[in-house]
Amino acid sequence: MSNEMKEQNKSISKRMKKLSRLTVEEKTNEIRYADLTDEEEELLNQLVQKVRNRMGMTFVTDAHQLSLLKEFNLQFDRLNGLQVLQEILNNEDYILTKSFPDIVLKKISNFPLYEEILPLTEADEKTRIWKEFLTKHSARLFHQLGYKKITTGLYNKKSIPEDLPYIFYIKYPRFVFGHETALYYHGITDVPPKKYVVKVEPSYNPRITIYPEQVEVIRSRDIVGEDEIVMVETAYGNKIPVTDIYRTLCDVINPRYSINETVKGKVLMEYMKRNDAEPQILLQKARDMGIDQFILPIIEVLSDNEIR
16 A cells, blocks of 8 residues: 555544544534545545445445456446436436435436346345445546536536535535525515525534635524525526525514615515515514514505504
């Protein structure tokens, strides 16, 4: 083993020792948000696989299975397996490394290739071999399939532009876009956000590895409920979670959020001009959040009738 390989193994071993002291969720985040090169990522995948093998969690553990995996590699290349993967991933503009095996395995049995590779192998064993192959060689396969790496564990097709808010959503699925960002997606303002404002619960503290200067994370005690989230389309047609119009307006008006008082008035004025404006619902949301005293005076000025 080369000195460079020894150093890489040493570095990853330190990381694994650190992971052993974390919870399952923290372990996932630590690996997910680590900033690794392709080579480091593949080496880490191999090391994780070895650990799983020792724990009896997965597949290739003896000479027979290693032989099957080697034969699988040869047959995959000979039978144009890459072309089949291209068809399976045709509509996958973005893909997470951790989701790659499951996406392929859900569809691969519909292709003749599944029966042609290792035809005499039992289905369960064949599935394990497929998963091992896709996990171990994901970085190489993505490159061959025309994907580029955005960050560790996330790739997108080279042929499409990056949809930044959607990328944030894929990488950090607990993000909910709010405040000025939500105002833009609800059509209250036509000014695209300079930064994407996202809301998370106080305990969620991911390491932002993708364009950290482009995102502002707000940790709020007023956790956004499922009924306060709507899915809206980005400029590229992808859907992202955004706080609904009532929660958005209340968050912006909330005195805990520093925004110019004039802007607060303009935001409510733009909302009240809309044909679908529901000031009573907005006021009820404000009451629920304990900030109706800040919204009611503005609504009363803007509305023809006093709202109680």
